[in-house]
Amino acid sequence: MKIAVAYENGQVFQHFGHSENFKIYEAEGKNIVRAEVIGADGAGHSALAAVLKDKGVDVLICGGIGNGAVTALSEAGIDVYSGADGEADAAVEAYLNGDLASAGVNCDHHHEHEEGHGCGHCGNHDEEESGCGHCSDDAEEESGCGHGCGGCGGSCGTFTPSFEGPNVGKKVKVHYKGTFDDGTQFDSSYDRGEPLEFTCGAGMMIQGFDKAVATMNAGDVIDVHLMPEEAYGEADPEAFITLPISELPGAEELKIDDKVYLQNMYGQPFPARVSALTDTDITFDANHEMAGKELNFRIELVEVL
Numbered sequence: 001m002k003i004a005v006a007y008e009n010g011q012v013f014q015h016f017g018h019s020e021n022f023k024i025y026e027a028e029g030k031n032i033v034r035a036e037v038i039g040a041d042g043a044g045h046s047a048l049a050a051v052l053k054d055k056g057v058d059v060l061i062c063g064g065i066g067n068g069a070v071t072a073l074s075e076a077g078i079d080v081y082s083g084a085d086g087e088a089d090a091a092v093e094a095y096l097n098g099d100l101a102s103a104g105v106n107c108d109h110h111h112e113h114e115e116g117h118g119c120g121h122c123g124n125h126d127e128e129e130s131g132c133g134h135c136s137d138d139a140e141e142e143s144g145c146g147h148g149c150g151g152c153g154g155s156c157g158t159f160t161p162s163f164e165g166p167n168v169g170k171k172v173k174v175h176y177k178g179t180f181d182d183g184t185q186f187d188s189s190y191d192r193g194e195p196l197e198f199t200c201g202a203g204m205m206i207q208g209f210d211k212a213v214a215t216m217n218a219g220d221v222i223d224v225h226l227m228p229e230e231a232y233g234e235a236d237p238e239a240f241i242t243l244p245i246s247e248l249p250g251a252e253e254l255k256i257d258d259k260v261y262l263q264n265m266y267g268q269p270f271p272a273r274v275s276a277l278t279d280t281d282i283t284f285d286a287n288h289e290m291a292g293k294e295l296n297f298r299i300e301l302v303e304v305l
Helices: 046-055 066-077 088-094 109-114 125-130 207-214
Strands: 002-008 021-027 029-038 059-061 079-081 121-123 134-136 173-177 185-188 196-199 221-226 240-244 259-264 269-277 279-284 295-304
Touching: 021 088, 059 269, 066 079, 066 196, 079 125, 088 109, 109 259, 173 207, 207 221, 207 279, 207 295
Parallel strands: 002 059, 059 079, 121 134
Antiparallel strands: 002 021, 021 029, 134 259, 173 185, 173 196, 173 295, 221 295, 240 279, 259 269, 269 279
16 A cells, blocks of 8 residues: 655645645555655646556545545545644554544635635636646636535534445445536536546535435435535635736736636635626636536446445
């Protein structure tokens, strides 16, 4: 087994998206047999997941981590144990001894918006690899499968699901198809040709999706209808951000409904949509694009691991 820790000066680094180094531990049973420190080379959330997957990492231990990063890591088959702090070596030992609990998704972008935001420059999607602060007029946010924080509210601390079921705490594989009430499909694992793998009840999925899977048996296929409070929540009026166009070079080229990336006070990028424009100001809507919507899922439990 290989365990990666977001790493800085011997400690668990507290902001996964800003991690410059990871310490990779190889363990046999409860014993660490070797370890090395690797650089992240400025990779973003999805690229970090690919870096760790290429290293054969099975488990990530970190401090704070957001929904997008958890999604990318889950899709890479990497279990996430967030909310750790202190010495990296001690965190790994706690994990190997079964004493380390995960806080689930514990970076809340909406809270961070209140404290600070910014935008380095605006440009086209081809420039997306320029990193934090980039605003793209063709941002690609994955809306699918109900990835998200299923009830933790973005708060720190150990995640405790508000539901019970035989699958809670177990890794599962599911196929799903998501549709709006008018029948329009917004996502499907069937179209991608492989099931989604995640830990049920760990806060990796939206609550209604997670709760439905908790009581399923392998081979079951069910249809669920989720109200906004069970999915991505209602739209938050505090997630609308108005800024002077003069502070955002390139913003004058944006149009209503263009998707961009802004950055929070930690320099982490988050997606937003242009919702209003005047001659002097631009307003971004940083709510999830599914906020306020009722969603339908057909879920097939392929396997309980």
